[in-house]
Amino acid sequence: ADTAFSKKENADYSVIGCFGKHKEELHLLRVFRGRWEFNELLTMLKTAYFYLQDNYKPAELVIIEKKASGISLAQELIRLTNFNIKEVTPKTDKFSRVVNVIDDLHKLRLPSDKTNPLNSWTESFLYELQMFRGDMQHEHDDQVDMLVYALEYYKNNKTNWQQVLNML
Numbered sequence: 001a002d003t004a005f006s007k008k009e010n011a012d013y014s015v016i017g018c019f020g021k022h023k024e025e026l027h028l029l030r031v032f033r034g035r036w037e038f039n040e041l042l043t044m045l046k047t048a049y050f051y052l053q054d055n056y057k058p059a060e061l062v063i064i065e066k067k068a069s070g071i072s073l074a075q076e077l078i079r080l081t082n083f084n085i086k087e088v089t090p091k092t093d094k095f096s097r098v099v100n101v102i103d104d105l106h107k108l109r110l111p112s113d114k115t116n117p118l119n120s121w122t123e124s125f126l127y128e129l130q131m132f133r134g135d136m137q138h139e140h141d142d143q144v145d146m147l148v149y150a151l152e153y154y155k156n157n158k159t160n161w162q163q164v165l166n167m168l
Contacts, residue, residue, distance in 0.1 A: 001045060002145040003070040007035035013142040014041050016048045019150045020056055026154050027109045031121040031143065038069055042076055049083060061086055063149050088149055094141060095134045101151035
């Protein structure tokens, strides 16, 4: 999850990605993206968690950026749930983080059924990735951040993720 503070129209988005690993592929199964106040953000993260549990397998890990409302979100989830929470703090600038995982991008898979309303996020996701620029002169990069955290985890951890049996 990459979180923001506000639901104002000019605020950054909060983004929650649901990922699964199948063989050597990393599948982005669903994206929840919006401008939410804290309680809405908490509800959306739980919704994403239970979406995975109900449709695939229970989430092995919830990765939350330790910035903005992510700090409070992680604290509240630790207090209220038994979710396995991993807080991540960026150690480098955003562009460097993207460069660090770019070689693993070819392992990413998106849902192929564009007619399924649950996959309506794919166009916006791809557009944001295409618009990302090293000079940081792009409008949004919240989905890029969320993807980078997943790819970093995929690249740097030999954890045996739950396999995804059915793709959207």
